[in-house]
Amino acid sequence: MTSANTFLIIDDDELFCRVLERSIKRRGYDVEVAHTAEDALLLANRHAPAYATVDLKLERSSGLKLLPELLRISPHCKAVILTGYSSISTAVEAIKLGAVNYLCKPVDAEDVLNSLLQTAPDPDAEIASHPPSVNRLTWEHIQRVLQENDGNISAAARSLGMHRRTLQRKLQKRPVKR
Structure with a gap:
């Protein structure tokens, strides 16, 4: 059973997880943290999260491989992929696999929640003025x-x-x- 305020953080960076967990808990969410894909799937089976952050590069796995499994367990979960290694191809793949957004680290709880709770695309989103090098x-x-x-x-x-x-x-x- 999915509760509207359950949140799953999946990231192998323990310090980042502690900071994000504390910030999201202060905003009234019940937060679970997983540092591996295996732990994430166990927690998802137990708690069916409404929201999740998934690190793109987990220690022994990929967030892109984990995302479809997470959404199979909890189909109504809104997930955002977080990464320090952004690329257009992984961003496109993340969205195709069901992520509602793709954010580059460093991010804070406000960035994460805004990306998860945004109800419609933003046509006024800032467009880079310079092409990539x-x-x-x-x-x-x-x-x-x-x-x-x-x-x-x-x-x-x-x-x-x-x-x-x-x-x-x-x-x-x-x-x-x-």
Whole structure:
């Protein structure tokens, strides 16, 4: 049974979870926290959350793989994907898989709740005045190819025509700013 104020935070960053949990609890929600995909599914089965935040990169899993399972267990759950590694391809995929929004970290409780409670699309949303840099587009392309290869670095490196170790070095770097 889904309660209108149940909230599930799924993220492997324990400090971020504690801060977000405290902020959301202060706003009157019953909050559960999971640091792994397995724990998230157990909690979802027990509590059927109305809302959820799902980290894109979990320690041993992907938020994109977890999201459909979460929505199967709790079909009325509104979920937002959070990430420090944003790309257009993962944002599009998250929405296709059922996320109501996709936010780049750092975020706070206000950002999360606004994105989950927004009832209609915002046609006045700010549009970037500058196109993404070539480095950013390259980074997004690498992320898309990696996703198409289910996270297999060797297969992605072959698809990109580069050495596996070169790709690993590129993946260890932070995302390129726009």
